[in-house]
Amino acid sequence: MTKPVAAPTLNARAKQPGHVLRVTEALALDCGVRLAPYTIAYQTYGTLNADKSNAILVCHALTGDQYVAEPHPLTGKPGWWDTLAGPGKVLDTERYFLICPNVLGGCMGSTGPSDVDPATGKPWGLSFPVITIADMVRAQKQLVDHLGIEQLFCVTGGSMGGMQVLQWAASYPERVFSAVPIATAPRHSAQNIAFHEVGRQAIMADPEWCGGNYQQQEREPRRGLAVARMAAHITYLSETALHRKFGRNLQNREALTFGFDADFQVENYLRHQGVAFVERFDANSYLYITRACDYFDLAAEHGGALVNAFRRSKTRFCVISFTSDWLYPTRESREIVHALNAAAANVSFVEVATDKGHDAFLLDEPEFHATLRGFLDGCAQHRGLPGA
Amino acid sequence: MSVDARAFNPPSELRGDLRLVGSMIEPSTRVLDIGCGDGELLYYLVHNKGVDGRGMELSQSGVNSCVRHGLSVIQGDADNDLEDYPSDAFDYVVLSQTLQATRKPREVLLNLVRIGRHAVVSFPNFGHWRIRLGLLIAGRLPSTALLPYPWYETPNIHLCTIRDFALLCRDEGIRVERSVSLDRFGRPYTRALANLMAEQGLFLLSRTR
Numbered sequence: 001m002t003k004p005v006a007a008p009t010l011n012a013r014a015k016q017p018g019h020v021l022r023v024t025e026a027l028a029l030d031c032g033v034r035l036a037p038y039t040i041a042y043q044t045y046g047t048l049n050a051d052k053s054n055a056i057l058v059c060h061a062l063t064g065d066q067y068v069a070e071p072h073p074l075t076g077k078p079g080w081w082d083t084l085a086g087p088g089k090v091l092d093t094e095r096y097f098l099i100c101p102n103v104l105g106g107c108m109g110s111t112g113p114s115d116v117d118p119a120t121g122k123p124w125g126l127s128f129p130v131i132t133i134a135d136m137v138r139a140q141k142q143l144v145d146h147l148g149i150e151q152l153f154c155v156t157g158g159s160m161g162g163m164q165v166l167q168w169a170a171s172y173p174e175r176v177f178s179a180v181p182i183a184t185a186p187r188h189s190a191q192n193i194a195f196h197e198v199g200r201q202a203i204m205a206d207p208e209w210c211g212g213n214y215q216q217q218e219r220e221p222r223r224g225l226a227v228a229r230m231a232a233h234i235t236y237l238s239e240t241a242l243h244r245k246f247g248r249n250l251q252n253r254e255a256l257t258f259g260f261d262a263d264f265q266v267e268n269y270l271r272h273q274g275v276a277f278v279e280r281f282d283a284n285s286y287l288y289i290t291r292a293c294d295y296f297d298l299a300a301e302h303g304g305a306l307v308n309a310f311r312r313s314k315t316r317f318c319v320i321s322f323t324s325d326w327l328y329p330t331r332e333s334r335e336i337v338h339a340l341n342a343a344a345a346n347v348s349f350v351e352v353a354t355d356k357g358h359d360a361f362l363l364d365e366p367e368f369h370a371t372l373r374g375f376l377d378g379c380a381q382h383r384g385l386p387g388a
Numbered sequence: 389m390s391v392d393a394r395a396f397n398p399p400s401e402l403r404g405d406l407r408l409v410g411s412m413i414e415p416s417t418r419v420l421d422i423g424c425g426d427g428e429l430l431y432y433l434v435h436n437k438g439v440d441g442r443g444m445e446l447s448q449s450g451v452n453s454c455v456r457h458g459l460s461v462i463q464g465d466a467d468n469d470l471e472d473y474p475s476d477a478f479d480y481v482v483l484s485q486t487l488q489a490t491r492k493p494r495e496v497l498l499n500l501v502r503i504g505r506h507a508v509v510s511f512p513n514f515g516h517w518r519i520r521l522g523l524l525i526a527g528r529l530p531s532t533a534l535l536p537y538p539w540y541e542t543p544n545i546h547l548c549t550i551r552d553f554a555l556l557c558r559d560e561g562i563r564v565e566r567s568v569s570l571d572r573f574g575r576p577y578t579r580a581l582a583n584l585m586a587e588q589g590l591f592l593l594s595r596t597r
Contacts, residue, residue: 316460318455319462337462337464338469338472339472341462341469341472341473342472342473342474343474344473344474344477344478346440346442346460347442347460347462348451348454348455348459348460348461348462349451349461349462349463349464350448350451350452350455350463351448351463352452353448367452370452370456371452371455371456373456374455374456374457374458375455375456375458377458378457378458378459378460379458381458
């Protein structure tokens with residue numbers, strides 16, 4: 001069955017903090033492939049209580065990982081939800097047991113295209129099966145089973161993490177006491193697919209990508225991946241936020257150079273984002289995970305009606321969106337809310353006013369944090385967890 | 389932070405009409421409070437009557453306040469967001485002092501008795517003598533505690549009298565299980581000429597089945 005092992009395949013990863021679960025039983029993927037064996041790298045914070053009722057599963061976004069509340073092992077930067085998770089914070093590690101797995105297809109220890117295919121002894125590359133959000137969640141369920149947790153107190157996450165939350169609530173409703181999908185959608189919109197395609201084409205257009213076999217040829221499509229990140233990063237912000245941060249300010253110069261250097265601060269910022277990203281992310285993983293988002297359509301999975309995904313659900317939902325998020329706009333959160341209403345599910349819905357765009361879910365937004373804290377406190381009362 | 393009750397009045401100080409609304413609701417039932425404001429009534433019902441309470445509120449600040457206090461509330465309004473709910477999803481649907489601000493009060497009313505086994509509806513009585521007299525003597529639209537807005541910016545676009553409301557219920561086949569008239573302090577008005585003397589109407593309704 002399943003047993004934890006100390007280190008995954010790559011040497012660099014042996015130094016990564018956290019845990020790895022190696023599963024030998026095959027995972028039946030949506031594409032029809034049975035994946036075995038596979039690993040789930042995950043990190044935990046806090047202590048699981050005696051009756052295992054205080055576990056919160058944190059699902060990360062497209063380029064996130066399991067390092068929610070500690071410095072990233074490669075970049076040294078604070079955990080991606082450091083504003084929200086930690087002792088005394090909203091996701092209070094003195095009260096809750098946080099579990100954050102790296103998604104299937106990822107590049108931080110969970111099985112993905114940069115790992116070695118046991119059948120060939122070579123990196124998977126593009127022969128890795130295309131995975132879906134539901135596949136990621138199936139793998140996470142193996143982890144939750146392994147930890148002996150009958151019911152998660154909460155499943156939460158933003159963006160692609162929010163898709164996993166919805167999938168959890170739909171696939172395993174009895175295993176989810178409360179669900180908080182943040183800045184997300186029940187399906188990936190045409191616009192979102194379009195942006196992802198730009199990113200993928202940037203990677204594939206890089207000659208260093210080598211048809212996906214760059215590892216075997218000891219090359220790396222750094223430029224393509226950086227451009228993909230730059231394009232994506234714009235979608236995470238808002239026009240207002242970009243203007244406030246940079247305006248038309250020039251980068252370390254007094255006048256325009258009449259050339260194609262990064263004259264503007266915003267150019268310099270994006271280039272920096274791109275360059276920093278390639279230090280910690282794998283290009284093929286980016287292809288696979290963006291594809292998983294594109295394929296996500298929870299209604300289609302349930303006979304075309306989103307309400308069917310939530311029928312008879314006893315889960316307590318709190319849907320959160322942000323006013324200036326144009327990547328996952330509020331109306332898409334509202335679709336989720338309408339479907340939950342139609343299923344007479346227990347749902348709260350809050351739209352937080354902010355000009356920070358999609359990224360607001362990662363930032364210090366007091367109203368968002370107060371809302372989530374209040375919701376979790378209410379759920380804790382209902383679940384019979386001790387007060388804060 | 390624990391659920392903070394201080395933001396709400398203690399139950400004994402619930403607004404008079406809300407106290408009466410609360411008294412119409414059986415304990416341990418499923419309740420939807422439409423236009424729940426900052427959640428005062430809902431909080432009372434959840435914590436004192438053990439109801440499975442949900443709320444709907446138009447103002448985002450009201451919604452956020454409710455959710456911060458552990459209540460299950462969504463942003464939405466009676467005109468647009470009731471269609472989604474299945475029939476008989478709740479034991480009680482409460483619409484307190486909101487019907488007159490809806491665009492289609494008749495459709496809203498029909499939705500209330502469809503979604504809930506019972507509906508509790510309260511509204512300002514446009515037949516109150518002070519309003520009648522104001523129009524007759526001063527020739528001005530009313531400005532009362534319940535209807536404080538000037539005509540050009542009032543959200544109250546579909547006003548009715550207690551008699552109007554009762555007639556609509558009759559025409560739509562909605563059963564009036566109980567009706568109470570309230571004075572200006574939200575106390576039951578039990579004497580004669582309610583349509584002239586009461587400032588609010590409060591009805592417990594159900595669909596004729």
